[in-house]
Amino acid sequence: MGLFDGMSISGSGLTANRTWLDVIANNIANANTTRTPAGGPYRAEEVVFSPGSASFSSALGNATGSTLQGVQVSGIVSDPAPFKLVYDPSSPDAVNGYVQMPNVNIGTEMMNMISATRAYEANVTAFNAAKTMDTQSISIGK
Template sequence: MGLFDGMSISSSGLTANRTWLDVIANNIANANTTRTPQGGPYRAEEVVFSPIPNAGGFSSALTRASGAVGQGVQVAAVVQDPSPFKLVYDPSSPDAVNGYVQMPNVNIATQMVDMISASRAYEANVTAFNAAKTMDTQSISLGK
């Protein structure tokens, strides 16, 4: 593990969590959007994370075999939630079909729980980044 790997891993987590928070904010902002440019109501989005793969070579194979830490996390995709839309009876709406309006599949309670989880994960990555920075600074000062 290199001198700045800890900061690199934490910064990848910060970037991924920031994307997660942006997607959550977009979902909450569109919780009542019944008409999108693609047609139909807004469909909630979810973030899919994946580990950042190690570089090839013998040292990375040895690292994987020993169960050592990976290289961080990345956003693999932002996918649409396949859950069905909610139907609300509102015959006065211009989007109503037989009196029912298809509403977005955004569950505000779930989004708020995800937002708290993403915020806490972001804070944890900031703490880990600062700890790695302090350790790196102290290790550099040992050589003086």
């Protein structure tokens, strides 16, 4: 394990969590969007995480039994949940009086936002702890 591995792993978590928070914010902002450029209502998005990309040093670490990796966003996918139908015959998007509304669940998005915020805070704490340990280990060598 290298001197800056802990900070690198926490940094990858910070980047992934920032992307997750951006997607959540986009979902909440479009919770009432009934017409998109692609046509139809807005479809909620979800973030897919995967282990961080393997470099030569991490592959070497895996060969020696160490499995230290970060995390990365491997994709952002559309939520396959069905759209909600709301009766509003006055809407220009109404078909037979019903409007297809986005499949964004505000309660779920708020729970995801709390989870993403807590994960971000945990990565900041781990990053700061790794930074402190690295600083102390460098000062021991002096």
